[in-house]
Amino acid sequence: MFRALVIGAIAFVLAVVAGGPAVAFLRRMKVGKAISADQPGSHAIKAGTPTMGGIIIIATVLLVTAPFNIRERYSILLPFAMIAVTGMLGFVDDLGTLQGRRHAGLTWRLKLSVMLVLAIIAGVVLWHPDLLDLHTIRVPFGGVFDIGVWMVPLSVVVIVLLTPAVAITDGIDMLEGTTCATAFAAYGIIAAFQGQPFLGAFCFTVVGATLGFLWYNAFPARVFMGDTGSMPLGAALALMALMTGQLLVLPLIAAMFIVNAASDVLQIAYFKRTGGKRLFKKAPLHHHFEMLGYHETTVVIRFWLVGLVGAMLGVALAIKV
Numbered sequence: 665m666f667r668a669l670v671i672g673a674i675a676f677v678l679a680v681v682a683g684g685p686a687v688a689f690l691r692r693m694k695v696g697k698a699i700s701a702d703q704p705g706s707h708a709i710k711a712g713t714p715t716m717g718g719i720i721i722i723a724t725v726l727l728v729t730a731p732f733n734i735r736e737r738y739s740i741l742l743p744f745a746m747i748a749v750t751g752m753l754g755f756v757d758d759l760g761t762l763q764g765r766r767h768a769g770l771t772w773r774l775k776l777s778v779m780l781v782l783a784i785i786a787g788v789v790l791w792h793p794d795l796l797d798l799h800t801i802r803v804p805f806g807g808v809f810d811i812g813v814w815m816v817p818l819s820v821v822v823i824v825l826l827t828p829a830v831a832i833t834d835g836i837d838m839l840e841g842t843t844c845a846t847a848f849a850a851y852g853i854i855a856a857f858q859g860q861p862f863l864g865a866f867c868f869t870v871v872g873a874t875l876g877f878l879w880y881n882a883f884p885a886r887v888f889m890g891d892t893g894s895m896p897l898g899a900a901l902a903l904m905a906l907m908t909g910q911l912l913v914l915p916l917i918a919a920m921f922i923v924n925a926a927s928d929v930l931q932i933a934y935f936k937r938t939g940g941k942r943l944f945k946k947a948p949l950h951h952h953f954e955m956l957g958y959h960e961t962t963v964v965i966r967f968w969l970v971g972l973v974g975a976m977l978g979v980a981l982a983i984k985v
Contacts, residue, residue, distance in 0.1 A: 665856045665861075665864065667861065667865060668852060668856060668861065668864040668865040668867070668868040669868060671728060671732050671733070671865050671868060671869055671872070672852075672865075672868030672869060672871050672872035673872060674728060674732075674872065675724050675725065675728045675868075675869045675870075675871075675872030675873045675876065676872035676873070676875050676876045677872075677876070678724050678727065678728060678873075678876065679720050679721065679724040679872065679873045679874075679875070679876020679877055679879070680876045680879050682720060682723070682724065683720045683876060683877065683879060683880045683887075684880075686717070686719065686720050686723075686887075687714060687717065687720075687880050687886050687887045690714035690715075690716060690717065690887060691714050695714050695715060695716055695758075695762055713885060713886070713887065713888055714886070714887045714888065715758055715761065715762070715887070715888040715889075715890040715892075716755060716758045716888075716890045716892045717877060717880065717881065717887035717888055717889050717890060717892070717893065718751070718754065718877070718889040718890050718891070718892035718893015718894060718896070718897075719751070719755070719892050719893070720873070720876065720877045720880070720887075720893075721870070721873045721874055721876075721877045721889070721893045721896075721897070722747055722748070722751040722873075722892065722893060722896055724869075724872075724873035724876060725747055725869050725870055725873045726744065726747065726748060728869050728872075728873070729744055729866060729869055730744075732865070732869075733862055733865050733866055733869065737862040739796055739798075739862070739863070739907070740862055740863070740866055742786060742789055742790070742796065742903060742907075743866055743900050743903045743904070743907075744866075746782065746786060746896070746899050746900055746903055747896040747899070747900050748896075749782060750779075750782065750827070750895045750896040750898075750899045750900075751892055751893075751895070751896045753770075753775065753778055753779075753891075753895060754831075754890065754891030754892040754893065754894065754895035754896060755891075755892045756770060757770040757775065757891045757895075758890040758891050758892050761890070775828075775895075776824070779823065779824050779827055779828075779899070780820065780824055782823070782899070783819055783820040783822075783823035783824050784816070784819075784820055786819055786823060786903065786906075787815060787816035787817070787818070787819030787820055787823075788816055790815050790816075790819055790906055790907070791812070791813055791815040791816050791819075796907075798815070798906070798907055798909070799811055799812055799813070799814075799815035800909045801909055801911055801912070802908075802909040802910055802912070802982070802985040803912060803985065804912065804913070804981040804982065804984045804985055805984050805985075806985070807985065808909065808985060815906075818906075818911070819902075819906055822902045822905060822906060822911065822914070823899055823902040823903070823906075825925075826898050826899075826901060826902040826905075826914075826918060826921065827895055827898035827899045827902065828898070828925065829898065829918070829921040829922055829924065829925035830844065830894055830895075830897055830898030830901060830918075830921045831891055831894040831895055831898055832921075832924050832925050832928055832948050833894070833920065833921050833924045833948070833950070834888070834889050834890070834891075834893075834894040835948060835950055835951060836950050836954070836960045836963060836964055837881060837882065837883040837884060837885040837960060837961075837964070838878060838881055838882055838883055838885070838961070838964045839950060839963070839964045839967060839968075840889050840893070840894055840897075841874050841875070841877055841878040841881055841889065842878065842964060842967075842968040842971075843920050843921065843967065843968055843971045844870075844874050844897045844901070845870075845871045845874040845875055845878070846968065846971050846972050846975050847901055847917050847918055847921075847971070847975060848867045848868070848870045848871045848874070848897075848900075848901065848904065849867065849868070849871050849975070850917045850975035850976075850978055850979050851867050851901070851904040851905065851908060851910070851917065852864045852865075852866075852867030852868045852871065853979050854908050854910055854913075854978075854979060854982045854983070855867060855904070855907075855908055857982070857983050858908060860907070860908065863904070863907055863908065866904075867904060870897070870900065874897070877889065877893070883960065883961050883964075898921070901918065905917075905918075908982075910978075910982045912981075913977075913978035913979075913981050913982050914978075916974040916975070916977050916978035916981070917974060917975050917978035917979075918974075919970065919971060919974035920967050920968075920970060920971040920974070923949060924948040924949050924950065925948070927944060927947050927948050927949035927952070928947045928948045930943055930944075930947075931943050931944050931947035932947075950963050950964075950967060
């Protein structure tokens, strides 16, 4: 645990040091975010704020993980590769959301197709006896159960569903960063408790890098994360749940992401079923509270507090296997 926390601190310092020049570069390149008409009117002032700030997180995680956590610990290559590939996918998608661009990023069908392929590959790597050979589920108060090849379809479901759920939460300054850092810290503690120190070190590398990003994303944000950061964080968090075998506590640790995604789905379904009526003033849920008159920092703090309590409960149950 000592090593994981030190590596996390190194990642934080590196992200803060590199973040300033990165934000300045993004500003010079005029990669300003175009604000969607679906977002609250108060967000119009954010138009032009540099996006793709997730590159600060992704680059830091890759740079710190490579020298400190991969050598002779090849299991870390899976989340390492997942973060790199989904980071590139998110980067391409973000290019289409910039001001002045005609295209609106990648289609959801294309992103879903790519994530489906990546999830299948990840599932096979996790299950295959000659690769990671990880295919157990830990049940609080119940023990450890081997699910064999069922790890493959389960991995697909978890990765494909959680990745967009995390991405949807990237809608208010600091919200994505605070909730993701909390979730990864929870799985870092779980990994350390289960005797998976290198997985724990990876989790705290992500925590440190994300906190470093928050240095520049604090309200009012100087940079947005974008899909460049949110997609890799979602996919990596799903992998942490799968690699620790702690899927049953994921709904608690990732509670705010799941609730946000559910609110989006419910809004669309209700809109179609009622011929245009809305269940929420705006979806995802964090925008609904903004429309009710809450300041976005109030929404962030309360969402983070709920996420923190969920993470605490998740860890508590995880160590009772």
